[in-house]
Amino acid sequence: MSVLALLRDRFAQACHRAFDLPLDFDPAIAAAKDPKFGDYQCNAALSLAKTLQQPPRTVAQGILDHVHLEDCCAAPEIAGPGFINIRLRQDFLAQQVQHMLTDDRLGLPTVTRPQRIIVDFSSPNIAKEMHVGHLRSTIIGDCLARILTYLGHDVLRLNHVGDWGTQFGMLITYLREACPEALVQSDALALGDLVTLYRAAKQRFDEDAAFRESARLAVVDLQSGEAIARQAWNLLCEQSRREFAKIYGLLDITLTERGESFYNPYLAAVVEDLVAAGLVQQDEGATCVFLEGFTNKDGKPLPLIVQKSDGGYNYATTDLAAVRYRITEDRADRILYVTDMGQSGHFAQVFQVAQRAGWVPEGVSLIHVPFGLVLGEDGKKFKTRSGDTVPLKSLLEEAIARAERDLGDRNPQADAPFIQTTAQVIGIAAVKYADLSQNRTSNYIFSYDKMLSLQGNTAPYLLYAYVRLCGIGRKGGIDLEKHPLSPEQLPHFSLEEPSELVLAKHLIQWGETIEAIATELLPNRLCQYLFELSQKFNQFFEQCPVLQAEEPRRSHRLALCQVTARTLKLGLGLLGIPTVPRM
């Protein structure tokens, strides 16, 4: 149990005994904002004062009269208008760290009731290059999936790739006239040509009405399963897939591809179901579900179109089919959609229709996890100098190249393989960390200089803290993965120096922090925790020599380093960032 949960429990019991409040009363325990107020605080007295008709300090005293904290805290104090300040006992603190030391999961057990959770993220489009627009979904989705998996949930990571729809008619038609052999033969086109191909096809599509008509017919061919169209489509998908795999490999991200085309066989049934549920109306030739709470410019209900006037289906139909499939076939308890904020309206609409159709059982939740845009340093959409969107591949390569230059300058004696592998880790880590450390919902400004900066809340800073820990291990000939204290030493583990205590107090908040992050789906909180951990470790590192310390101090400090190293490594791992032993 986390310290926070323990205190919450103790204070809830005290409130129950003192004021006959229910045992599940939330006593408003929080980590203290300022160290001078102690380690934790209980703010319940302030809000209770009114309902109990007593002065807040009297209420606080009433709580203190009934709370049992002797085993873990010094005598709590009432401060200011009625805050209760709580200081952990040093031996209790040491005991908590000890628990982390001897536990493979650093004191954080898996959840008691695992859920089946689908994380829908990344989702690039076939026949297009992955670009900066896919960066955040890919990185944030992967991080959330890692955290939920670590907590013991059964997570399915789905790549809802754009592999269906009108653009394929366009591409197939264009290939027919420009490069017929590519329709039937793999590798007839160089991989990089896909982008050019798409652009050229799009241009023809926009300019030529006859071309548009052929493209429309090609879509019909494809959707009805006509062999040639199908084969061409397969080749295009294969080619794109290989490109995506390179990026995912570089980012160390795994996904199960299940594109839009997967749901094609279910689309007709989705519409039939909606009709049967009585939700559907025909409007201007289209099959629509009129929405509650959404209005158009004239104040009339807005429709969600589930079948176009030409009989075709659109993305709303696909998303509805996906919701239904994921609930009935995948048995999902929770479905997370990690897409940009611009789609929040769309998802609210799809979710509403799914709810009204009765497809979402009690206890199943559909959650849009939105994020803001990636902006350039000018505060506008991130583009290349020529104004094109930035391919993800070149963005990552640039980050790695910059890390490599920097690393080379700092380590002129280092060999090339070391520089290369380390630079790759640092470059990728920098990009991921810069993204994850921002509050998900706001836009963020992409800056190579800042993310690769040696100082501040950046990946290199955290990686460096870990490198310092490794340095201690190397110099002392100690394996930081192993427990440095023998069973005889363990009960005597203690902490004394202020920087040791500060570090330890932060360490024991690991469990409660991760649990909060999993609930709120905000990776930046994890970054914040790890940044503060690194800062506190660096302070400890300055003030407390480890290897030169006298026994038993030396062993105790090594133990603290060990827990710090494991926490840092695990935390970075949950962000999708590996550590390096030197840099």
Next chain:
RNA sequence: GGGGCUGUGGCUCAGUUGGAUAGAGCAAGUGCCUCCUAAGCACUAGGUCGGCGGUUCAAGUCCGCCCAGUCCCGCCA
């Protein structure tokens, strides 16, 4: 016209279910390597939290109105 999101030191951002004197980092200035990687640490300076009202013992946080930026709003995804 409707709706979403954003607005916090010069810059980039944190800020939990409302809680004590609003926190970091960068940039600026000053110190600290005979010692486990100085990619570090310590210290200094900088804010009427977009504006006006309201609710509350208590508002950056909740409510209303306004201003600015940005995104979305019928057959694209």
